[in-house]
Amino acid sequence: MENKYQDQVYHFKGLWDLPSICGLKIIKKAETSIIIATDLYDNNPGTSITEWNTKLAWELCNKFELNPENLIFIEHTPNKETKLEFNRETFFKVNFTIENGSFVNPVWNQLTNDEVDKLISE
Numbered sequence: 455m456e457n458k459y460q461d462q463v464y465h466f467k468g469l470w471d472l473p474s475i476c477g478l479k480i481i482k483k484a485e486t487s488i489i490i491a492t493d494l495y496d497n498n499p500g501t502s503i504t505e506w507n508t509k510l511a512w513e514l515c516n517k518f519e520l521n522p523e524n525l526i527f528i529e530h531t532p533n534k535e536t537k538l539e540f541n542r543e544t545f546f547k548v549n550f551t552i553e554n555g556s557f558v559n560p561v562w563n564q565l566t567n568d569e570v571d572k573l574i575s576e
Contacts, residue, residue, distance in 0.1 A: 461477075461478065461479045461480075462477070462478050462479075463475050463476075463477060463478070463494070464476050464477070464478035464491075464514075466506070466510055466513060467500075468500040468501025468505070468506050469500070469501040469505060469506065472499070472500035472501055473499055473500050474498055474499070474500030474501045474502075474506070475494055475497065475498050475499075475500070476491045476492055476493060476494055476498065476503045476510070477490075477491070477492030477493075477494055477530070477532075478490070478491060478492070478514075479492075480514070480518055480520070481574055482520070483576075485524055486524045486525070486526055487518075487520040487521065487524065487525055487526070488525075488526045488528065488573060488574065489511065489514055489520070489525065489526070489527050489528065490528045490530050490545075490570070491503045491507070491510060491511075491514075491527070491528070491529055491530065492530040492531075492532060493529070493530065493531045493532070495532075495534065503529055504529060507527065507529060507548050507557075507560055508550060508556065508557040508558060508560055509556075509557075511525065511527045511548070511550065511557050512556050512557050522552055522557070523552070525550075526547060526573060527547070527548045527550070528545055528546065528547050528548070528565065528570060528573075529545070529546045529548055529562070530543075530544070530545050530570075531543060531544045531545075543567070544564065545564065545565040545566070545567065545569075545570050546562040546563065546564050546565065547562070547563045547564075547565050548560045548561070548562055548563075549561045549563070
């Protein structure tokens with residue numbers, strides 16, 4: 455899948471320790487870090503990023519030494535190139551609360567492609 459928001463395939467253990475994968479792009483900036491996690495649809499044998507976002511985001515912060523207090527986490531669903539509206543490309547910024555050393559209470563806010571591009575390029 456060619457996509458400007460996906461730089462690598464990331465393997466993680468999802469629900470019930472199922473092997474799971476997502477596309478991953480990390481942009482480190484002076485004050486913040488941006489993670490774009492891409493849903494890989496049919497190529498993912500396990501848990502979706504939406505089901506596992508709190509655990510996945512925390513795991514990525516630990517693995518890549520990112521400050522969880524200054525994290526922008528974006529869920530990306532690529533275009534499946536069908537006529538169905540629910541298969542179009544989407545981006546959702548997910549805001550978390552930090553409690554007891556983990557992310558909880560995800561809240562999703564949809565972003566446009568231009569808003570994501572602006573976050574990356576600023």
